[in-house]
Amino acid sequence: MAHAAEAQAGEAHVHAPQAFIWRYVFSKDHKVIAIQYYVTAMFMALIAGLLAMLVRLQLAWPERDNAWLGNLLPMGFQSGVMNPEFYAMLFTMHGTIMVFFVLSTAPVSGFGNLLIPLQAGARDMAFPFLNGLSFWTFLCGCVVILSSFFVASGAAAAGWTSYPPLSALKGAIPGSDMGQTLWIVAMVFFIASFTMGGLNFVTTILNLRAKGLTMFRMPLTMWSMFLVAILGLLAFPALTAASLLLVFDRHFGTSFFLPAGLVLNNVPLMGPDGAFLHQGGSPLLWQHLFWFLGHPEVYILMLPALGFTSDIIATFARKPIFGYRSMVLAMVAIAGLSFVVWGHHMFVSGMSPYLGMAFAVGTILIAVPSAVKVFNWLATLYRSRIRFTTAMLWALGVVSLFISGGLSGILLGQGALDIHLHDTMFVVAHFHLIMAGAALFGVFGATAYWFPKMFGRLMNEPLGKAHFWFTFVTYYGTFFPMHYIGIAGHLRRIYDPYQYEFLAPLKGINEFITVSAFILGLSQILFFVNFFWSAFKGKKAGENPWDANGLEWTTSSPPPHGNWPGAIPVVHRWPYEYSNPAAPRDHVMQHEPPFAGEPRH
C-alpha cells in the first residue's frame, strides 16, 4: 500500500495503530476501509464482467463450438456448447454481483467512506468499529456469492430479481437448489453490511460536520451519500422481510409465495393425502416486496454518480455549480419518488390499469428533477473554460448516459408501451445506460478525481483518457443497438434467440454488440493497469492538485490518521466558489474566511 503518512500520523490527536494487521487489515480508519471496499468491489466487477462476456458470446454465436471454454468451465459446457442452465446462472450472477456487490459498493461504501469524513471535516466516521465490521460482513457476502459457482447444483439462476416460484421450489431448476440458498445468505450479509454503513453515514453527516458547515454548504457528493444512506436504511428491510419469507417457503413448507397447483417435472406437488403441498401463496407478493427495495436500490447506485459529477464538473468548468439548491432538491425529489414507483416494474403482472396509471404518472414525474439536474450541469458548462481532465471526461460521460438512458425511461414508464417492451433487450439497454453506465462512469470519474486522497498520487492522464474513449465508444456500441433489437421483440434472458424465426435476422446486430462488448471488456485492462501502476508509481500529488474547494483538499494526500494533523478547519462558505471576479484568485476554498468586500452568504 502506498501510504506515506507515517510521519504525520504521530501528530494527530490519537496515534494510529502500528501493527500491520490493525493498520491495514482490521482497520477502523475510514480511508483504509474505503480502499478495502473499493478494491473488493473492483475485483467483483472483474468477475461479473467476465460473466457478461460469456452471456454475449452465447447471444451472438449460440451454436458455436467453444471447446477451449468447455475445458476451462466443465460445469457450464457440454461438448463445447453452453448449457441453458449455465446461461441462466451467468445472467443471474452478473446482475446480482454488479448491482449489489459492485455498483452499490464502489460508489457508496467505497467513496462514501473515503469522502464523508474528509468533506465533513471529521476525524473519522461516527462509529469506526461498526465501519470495520461492515466491511468484513460485506466480504463474507462476497465469499458466499462466489462460492455458489462451486456447489454441485450450480449458482442461483432465477434472475437477479429471484422471482418465485423458480426461486422458491428447490427442484425447479438446478440453480434453485443450493445456489439460491447461497444467494439469500449472501443478500443477508450484504444488507447487514449496508445497514451498518448507512447508520454511520447518516450519523456522521448529521453530527460530525465541521464548524460552519451547514447542510446547505455541503458538497453535492455529501448530499447524495446522505440520501443514499437513508434510502438504504428504509428500502433494504423490505428485501430482508421477503428473503426471510422465501427461506420459510423453500425450507419449511410454508406458502407465502407459492400457490396451489404447482407441477414439477410433470408431477403435481401433492402430499400423501392428495392435497397440494402449497396453498394460496402469491408470487406477486414477492415482486411487490422486491421492487419496493429494487427501485430505491437502483437510485442508490445512481445518486452518488450524480453527486460526483456535480463536484467534478464545477471544478473543471471553473464555475460555481448552477442552481445548487435546486440540485439538492432534485436529488431529494428523486430519492422520495423512488419509493412510490416500484409498480412500474410490474405493469404486465395483471395489475389494475388504474393502479398502473398511478405508477406511470409517478415514474414520469421523475423526469422533472432529472431534467433539472441536466439543465443545471449544462448551465454550469455554458461558456466555461473546461479543463478536459480524465475525471472531467467521465463526468461528461455521466451526463451523456443520464440523458440517453433517461429518455428511454420515459418510454418504459408508460404502461401501454411497457407491455410491448417489457422483458425485451430495450429494457436491458435502458438500465445499462442509465443505472449501470452512469454509476460505473461516476466511479471511474471519482477514482480519477479523488485518487490523490486514496494513494497520495495522481492517475496517469493519457492512459486514463484512452480508457475513457475506448469505454465510452464501446459502451454505446454495446448498449445502444439493444434498443433496436428490443423494439424488434428480442427477449432478454433468452438462451438462443434464433430458435424463433423472427429473431434470426437480428444475428448481425447481436454479433456487432458482442464484438463491442469484448472490446469494452478488454479496455478495462487499461484501467486496472493505470490503477495499480499509479497507486505505486504515479506522480505525487500535492494537497490540492485540481485547485478545488472542498475540505478534503485542505489536508495532505493521502490524509494522515485523523485526517488533519492539527485543528479541523472552520468552514466559511460553500464548496463552489470558482471564478469569482472579486476574489483574489480563481477559486476560494471552503475554509478561507470572507475576503475583503465579500457579501455574507
Add this chain to the structure above:
Amino acid sequence: MPGEILEKARAHAGGPRGPVGSWGGGGSAGPDGGIAADPRRLGLWLFLGTVTMLFVGFTSAYLVRRASADWRPLAIPALLWWNTAAIVASSGALEVARRRLRGWAPVGAVPWVFATGILGVLFAVGQVLAWRALAARGFYLETSPHNSFFYVLTGTHLVHLAGGLVWFGVVLSRVRRLAYVPGEDGLGLFATYWHFLAGLWLYLLVLLFVV
C-alpha cells in the same frame, strides 16, 4: 461536585460528539445549526427506523396474504396475554430504575433493573412455550398462512429481543458495578430499545389477532 462527576461521565462515554470509541471526544466542534445529538442515540434511532421498515414489509405481506381464500384465522394462545403483561411490566420496571438513577438513587435502581431482566426472560420463555402449546395442538408453521405469519413475526421479534437481552447483560453488569453516574440518564439508550420492543410486541399482537 456533581458537575465534576458529570464531566468524568462524559469523558468516559466518549463525549457527545466525535467518532464513538477512539477519538476521546476530540473530534469536530459543532456545526452551525447542526443537530447536537449523541451520535449513539441518533444511530440507535436510525436502527429502529430500519427495524420498523422490516415490520412494515411483513405487515404489507400479511395484509396481502390475508386476503386470499385459504386464510383460516388462528385463535390467540391464552399464554400470550401473560407474556404481554410480562413485557409491559418489564418496560415499566426499567422506567422506575431509570428514574431512580436520574434521581440520585443508584442503589435503589438495582432491584428494578433485575426485575426488568427477569420479566424480559419470562417473556422470551413464554413465547417459546406458546409455540410449543400451538404445536402440541397440531398448529405447525406450515399448517395455515396465519400460523406461518404468527411463527415468523413472533420469531423475528424474539430475535430482536434476544439482542436486547445481550445488551441487558452489559447494562446489568454496569449497574452492579455502579458504573452509571447518578443524575445521568445512563439507561436511556437501552430503555429506548427496550420500550421499542414492547411497543413492537403490542403492535404485532394487534396486527395478528385484533385487526
